[in-house]
Amino acid sequence: MEIHSGIPIFKGTYSDAASREKTEMLARELIPWRKGPFQLEDLYIDAEWRSDKKWNRLKKDLPPFQGKLVADVGCNNGYYLFPIAHEGAKKVHGFDPTFKYMLQYELVRSHAPKLPIEFTCEGWEALYRYPQTFDVIFLMGLNYHAPNPLEIFHACKNSLKAGGLFVCEGVVVNTQANLEIFPRGKYAGIGGVYAIPSPTMLSMQLASVGFKKIHQQHLVKMETAEQRSTIFSPQPSLANFLNEDGSSTEGYPPLYRAAYFATKEE
Numbered sequence: 001m002e003i004h005s006g007i008p009i010f011k012g013t014y015s016d017a018a019s020r021e022k023t024e025m026l027a028r029e030l031i032p033w034r035k036g037p038f039q040l041e042d043l044y045i046d047a048e049w050r051s052d053k054k055w056n057r058l059k060k061d062l063p064p065f066q067g068k069l070v071a072d073v074g075c076n077n078g079y080y081l082f083p084i085a086h087e088g089a090k091k092v093h094g095f096d097p098t099f100k101y102m103l104q105y106e107l108v109r110s111h112a113p114k115l116p117i118e119f120t121c122e123g124w125e126a127l128y129r130y131p132q133t134f135d136v137i138f139l140m141g142l143n144y145h146a147p148n149p150l151e152i153f154h155a156c157k158n159s160l161k162a163g164g165l166f167v168c169e170g171v172v173v174n175t176q177a178n179l180e181i182f183p184r185g186k187y188a189g190i191g192g193v194y195a196i197p198s199p200t201m202l203s204m205q206l207a208s209v210g211f212k213k214i215h216q217q218h219l220v221k222m223e224t225a226e227q228r229s230t231i232f233s234p235q236p237s238l239a240n241f242l243n244e245d246g247s248s249t250e251g252y253p254p255l256y257r258a259a260y261f262a263t264k265e266e
């Protein structure tokens with residue numbers, strides 16, 4: 001496996017035409033691919049999300065992973081597990097309770113079975129079995145889907161070693177105010193949302209859980225080049241849920257995403 005500009009590339013050649021066809025058939029059966037892209041030999045799985053863009057935003061400020069134990073909580077099909085393993089992590093553990101995403105992961109993983117990756121088909125609740133275990137925990141795209149994000153932040157903190165790094169990324173309302181909004185129904189087509197915090201609110205939530213050295217690593221407006229319909233994810237996407245002024249078709253503010261880095265005290 002190689003990583004080119006954040007994209008996992010699995011090289012080699014299929015032993016025969018039948019296995020090439022089988023991989024493509026399985027990939028199509030597992031539609032929609034929300035996170036990607038993946039290059040599986042000559043098969044390019046273009047997902048709804050250009051997850052490489054988020055990885056490239058984060059990567060420049062991440063510490064070296066050599067010899068580290070890393071977790072990605074809510075890892076979807078494990079997209080980020082591959083660049084993290086490639087960076088030399090001793091082990092990277094992905095948690096996601098959605099069985100279909102685990103099957104996507106298994107299909108990709110079958111192209112590089114020796115990587116130090118473990119995928120557990122369970123949610124963040126499983127973290128309580130891993131006290132003070134990880135050097136780095138990623139929690140991305142999950143807090144605003146949860147009725148009680150602080151409980152998840154506590155679980156992550158409990159699973160970090162002292163001095164460990166917490167990377168918390170998600171949708172935010174781009175205002176200086178300390179607030180959160182509670183969309184009724186969907187927000188820019190995203191279902192299952194509870195509270196969308198402002199950056200200040202998210203930062204204060206992390207502080208209230210006891211994280212230290214909290215700082216905003218990036219804040220970006222979501223572009224349709226990063227989230228769009230593709231052959232492997234054909235359902236409506238961001239462009240279908242934005243008005244011309246950038247507000248969402250449900251009447252909510254433009255969609256921004258922020259990443260916060262925070263540390264568990266030594």
Ligand SMILES: C[S@@+](CC[C@H](N)C(=O)[O-])C[C@H]1O[C@@H](n2cnc3c(N)ncnc32)[C@H](O)[C@@H]1O
Pocket residue numbers: 035051073074075076077095096097098101122123124125139140141142145
């Ligand atoms: C918006 S996606 C974010 C995926 C990925 N972390 C990213 O940033 O691209 C939310 C993910 O959380 C997963 N999920 C749902 N409930 C969860 C839970 N209780 N614990 C952990 N993950 C969960 C979903 O299956 C989905 O893959």
